[in-house]
Amino acid sequence: MVRKAADLRINLEPNLKGGRETTRIVNILESGEMYGTGRLFGISIIPPGGSIGQHTHRGDFETYYILKGRARVNDNGLWHDLGPGDMTQCRDGDFHAIENAGDTDLEYLAVILYPRDDT
Numbered sequence: 001m002v003r004k005a006a007d008l009r010i011n012l013e014p015n016l017k018g019g020r021e022t023t024r025i026v027n028i029l030e031s032g033e034m035y036g037t038g039r040l041f042g043i044s045i046i047p048p049g050g051s052i053g054q055h056t057h058r059g060d061f062e063t064y065y066i067l068k069g070r071a072r073v074n075d076n077g078l079w080h081d082l083g084p085g086d087m088t089q090c091r092d093g094d095f096h097a098i099e100n101a102g103d104t105d106l107e108y109l110a111v112i113l114y115p116r117d118d119t
Contacts, residue, residue: 001033019097021050025110038113043067046106051099057112062096063089065109070102 011025029041039060046052046069054074064073064087071082074097075090081101082088090096092115100106 016052017055017097018053019046019051019099021047023050023052036114038111040110040112042110044108044110046098046100048100048103048105050106052097054095054097056095057090057092059092060112060114061089061091061094062110062112063087064098067107067109069100069104069106071106071108072099072101073097 009027009030011027012022013025014022016023024045025040026043026045027041028043031039034041040062044052044064064071064082066082066084066086068084071086073080073082073088074095075088076094076096080088088096098106098108
């Protein structure tokens, strides 16, 4: 499969999870293209002053890999400052939030996968 940048679906998510401003999500894969392993593989873009509100993951887990900008991340109640090349993971049952801590767009790879059942 090949998909050109202009053909990637973009979601506009105002006040995502109770956050501020509108987050853009560039869907690299659609959930149906992930072979049942997850529901998001994309780039999230949060404008200056924007955020995604605190939320708990149930039945999945999410990893962020910072590409551009400065992030402030709430990881189960502990705040961390992240920049390009840093990552954070919110495991099944945990909670997190992210905000743009800089004056340019915050861009990061976001992947939501389902835990594997080893039983």
